[in-house]
């Protein structure tokens with residue numbers, strides 16, 4: 001039920017993404033929405049978010065439900081905003097909306113700024129899930145990537161979070177690093193297991209236009225990593241994490257029972273969500289809209305009380321259908337066979353013979369081998385019907 005007083009036409013949302021754009025340094029492979037600075041500007045961030053939320057409510061675009069189900073703070077480096085940042089965010093969305101015992105409130109943190117003091121303060125503010133950007137335990141590889149931490153500080157950060165009372169934690173690991181770095185992917189997986197955290201997210205390194213890595217590849221100073229290495233490392237992770245008891249519940253995500261990311265499930269299920277912050281996306285079927293990417297432009301527009309939207313698109317019925325297939329196949333839920341036509345069910349049977357699916361009477365569900373082919377399979381399933389092409393693969397999903 002929409003909250004009382006919701007403007008006509010506004011979409012009531014129980015899930016909110018908030019972008020924190022600040023980073024100490026831009027990593028060599030990163031093309032995310034980042035504002036490089038020594039300190040995050042907490043006051044300006046809070047004021048801009050407040051302005052944006054008021055504007056989207058006033059314009060009748062979205063209304064927050066009385067009780068949020070998920071709140072996700074991503075970046076950038078949210079931990080660069082310091083100890084008071086989650087309390088500041090609570091005042092933006094309204095403390096009373098954060099009272100549900102079911103609330104999943106996640107923030108991303110980088111090891112160099114995830115101190116004991118910060119973890120304790122965030123925990124007191126009500127944050128109950130941390131996503132920690134570990135990436136690798138190989139110090140040379142971390143330096144090559146331009147990360148600001150080392151392996152020891154990653155382990156210390158997890159300990160600090162645990163000491164502060166966090167039990168629901170995820171670590172990010174990156175695969176597909178150049179072989180010359182002599183990073184052992186198996187060692188990284190084992191060290192991640194030793195952290196004993198209930199969730200692991202994997203990201204494959206890709207060369208994105210405009211990054212330092214792309215320039216190095218263009219100038220012949222780096223080589224793009226062979227697809228075979230990406231595939232081998234992805235399958236090794238599925239094997240090692242699976243053997244340790246993690247459910248491979250989505251292309252890039254592994255969880256101990258009861259620890260799947262509920263916020264990400266909102267995206268995968270096609271449910272509505274509001275994105276606040278520069279570059280943030282929002283969705284209320286059939287419209288997807290996204291904000292200005294540049295932090296100063298976004299900040300000034302939001303503080304002035306305007307909706308800081310950059311653009312929007314209406315997702316047509318055919319595109320929605322394809323998107324539903326693509327999102328469904330990303331997770332272990334898969335897509336129901338009853339929702340497929342005869343040609344598609346024939347394809348599902350053929351994929352099963354290739355060993356790309358999990359046996360199921362009523363659904364088409366991909367396994368790790370199938371997920372390596374996700375984009376191709378979805379396009380084949382759609383038969384090019386709505387003219388969309390592959391949009392993202394297992395191998396280029398990064399944080």
Ligand code: SF4
Nearest residue numbers: 023026027030075076
């Ligand atoms: S990869 Fe993460 S830490 Fe590095 S610049 Fe990008 S957002 Fe910041």
